[in-house]
Amino acid sequence: MNDQTGFETGTGASFAAVSGEPSGVERLHVDLGTRSYDIYVGSGVLARAGALMGAVLRRKRVFVITDQTVADLHLATLARALDDAGIAYEAFVLPAGEKTKSWAQFQQLVDSLLEHRIERRDTIVALGGGVIGDLAGFAAASVLRGVDYVQIPTTVLAQVDSSVGGKTGINSPHGKNLVGAFHQPRLVLADTGVLDTLSKRELLAGYAEVVKYGLIDRPEFFSWLEANGADVLDGRAEARRKAVLTSCVAKADIVARDETERSGPRVLLNLGHTFAHALEAECGYAGQLLHGEAVAIGMCLASDLSTELGLMAREEAVRVRNHLAAVGLPTGLDHLPRQNWNVKRLLDHMSRDKKVQDGRVTFVLMKGIGGAYLEPDVAPEAVEALLTQALAA
Structure with a gap:
């Protein structure tokens, strides 16, 4: 309906x-x-x-x-x-x-x-x-x-x-x-x-989670955000209410189908979060990186991985990155200080993710904007290459 x-x-x-x-x-x-x-x-x-x-x-x-x-x-x-x-x-x-x-x-x-x-x-x-x-x-x-x-x-x-x-x-x-x-x-x-x-930084951090719902299964909502995201962040009452309400609807629909994350759909809400949680852990939860900022970077990495695996057209991944960057969210690791960062530690953090099954991380990837799905069989080498490239950027 x-x-x-x-x-x-x-x-x-x-x-x-x-x-x-x-x-x-x-x-x-x-x-x-x-x-x-x-x-x-x-x-x-x-x-x-x-x-x-x-x-x-x-x-x-x-x-x-x-x-x-x-x-x-x-x-x-x-x-x-x-x-x-x-x-x-x-x-x-x-x-x-x-x-x-x-x-x-x-x-x-x-x-x-x-x-x-x-x-x-x-x-x-x-x-x-x-x-x-x-x-x-x-x-x-x-x-x-x-x-x-x-x-x-x-x-x-x-x-x-x-x-x-x-x-x-x-x-x-x-x-x-x-x-x-x-x-x-x-x-x-x-x-x-x-x-x-809220400060602009806190608003932006939350906005990353709003974008997430468009990327999971609501491409028309993502398109609306591309046109109206600035109004949401600037405090236009109707735009902000619509963004919050639509996000709550999106989450409620998924939660009603998979309340305790057992059958699959609710795991889609972790789009970008496997990367994000690794970044947060590496930063030590000290305010250097807010959760929503980490999610924005994580969604870009998930888009890039989806593209590298042939699942998502390059232009769609560019759309994701461009929108997040346009509103002021970080889209890469260049946002963060680089002292002592390395791929091995990031992979170690990711190996502790709640979605790990039989020692392998299940990723939330995208077959295009609005086409998120669970992929349990991503080659570790592909993830390592992606992170290596991200750290070198």
Whole structure:
């Protein structure tokens, strides 16, 4: 069927206008049977968070997990919304940054929740970007063997990707997101208005994940982004809402078909990520390379590998690279300092990827824009040659 964005949806997502909400706020239903939930997308959603989440709370008590940067900007708005709805809350403010997705912070957070006597009918609220959403979601999946949680994503990346689908987790010294659980939220509140507080770099990092959905199976969406990506990044309300909503639809459709990444379709969401996670690991998660920047480079490498293997026309790979470069995203390793980089270490990082089967990495490649698929049989020599060329560029 056609959704309100003008692009095709599958069976996992449906739309509804939201009665009583401001114009431009829409509700997307993610169909997962007993684990189904709604995503609200639009400006002003955060100020209505208490009223919107009230219907899914089993007890009017929540534990808000956020980071210092987001707390300074948005915690007061959420607190007012909870007060207005008569919802009691405790707030835990963690350090900002990828290093917060660690065993140490996870243990400290769970201990704090237990010290504050969290109960099984209570709800954890993740207010922040992907780091907070993943960490808070993993805590919700683990404490008392599982409590409900609500996602309130405050970055583009979190709104279009990490807040939807129930993947939670933390990083390990062995690699990114290697420890975690599938635990679906009860509700996602994506306030596109809060994106105005992001830096250009953070907006761009999230935009890479938006482009990913066009490359996976929505070529018409990629074409729309080529024409309208600048408006999305410049904060044009309708363009930004459409980009977030379409991305959520795309992810919801895939998640509904493969909730726990067992049958194949959900693995397509890792387009570019095998390369990206290796780059992030090599950079040490220290802010030198944001996740979305790594994904942009990774998608270019996946396009190049697809071209080298005869799967994708060269002009289509050029289109991918040109669009990412046009909006200001990195497209090659020249974006990064080169001290001590080598192909062997990158390959070692990739060998720890979650998609490894029988010692071989399964790559997400493309048979053209919108034609992503899983390829379990890429010769290691082809990957090594690609990385060697990338490092020499």
